[in-house]
Amino acid sequence: MVRTRPPGLRSAGEGGKRQNRTDWDLLTPRELHIAHVAVEGLSNKEIGRQLHLSPRMIGAHLYRVFPKPGIASRGQLRDKLSASGACPSCPRARLLSLTAQLE
Template structure:
């Protein structure tokens, strides 16, 4: 993949650090399964504003869907097992 110009590594915590605080809040809520309408109500935004933020978040993280966003956030929060026992 590297020869084709792609990164072999999945985006991790460093990629999430590139998000603004508002984008991070939205990403966390969406990754938790909330709809755009639910996120908008919780953050006092319009659903269209939430969708705009998602439109900006996806390229920053190198993802294309809510499922990938959820996976990325879950992996970020998962405990690291240095001995590989889990």
């Protein structure tokens, strides 16, 4: 017997955990942390030293990070993270928050 969801639950907004997810919700905490550090302009080797991981492991994490929000480079990662506010330490995000405070 195949169980199905009773009619009307989906339209009532029940059962859908993915409704308010952002691109950044798709990342694991480790991937998000590595993305934040990569945005600062560090190489894989420098990130690896900082997080006690090998440069190859950093590269593997970034390889899995890039397709999730639909980006292809660290520059796009920086722009997308800072625009979304998911990276408060990003230079662009800091500039936007300072501008908002002045207004």
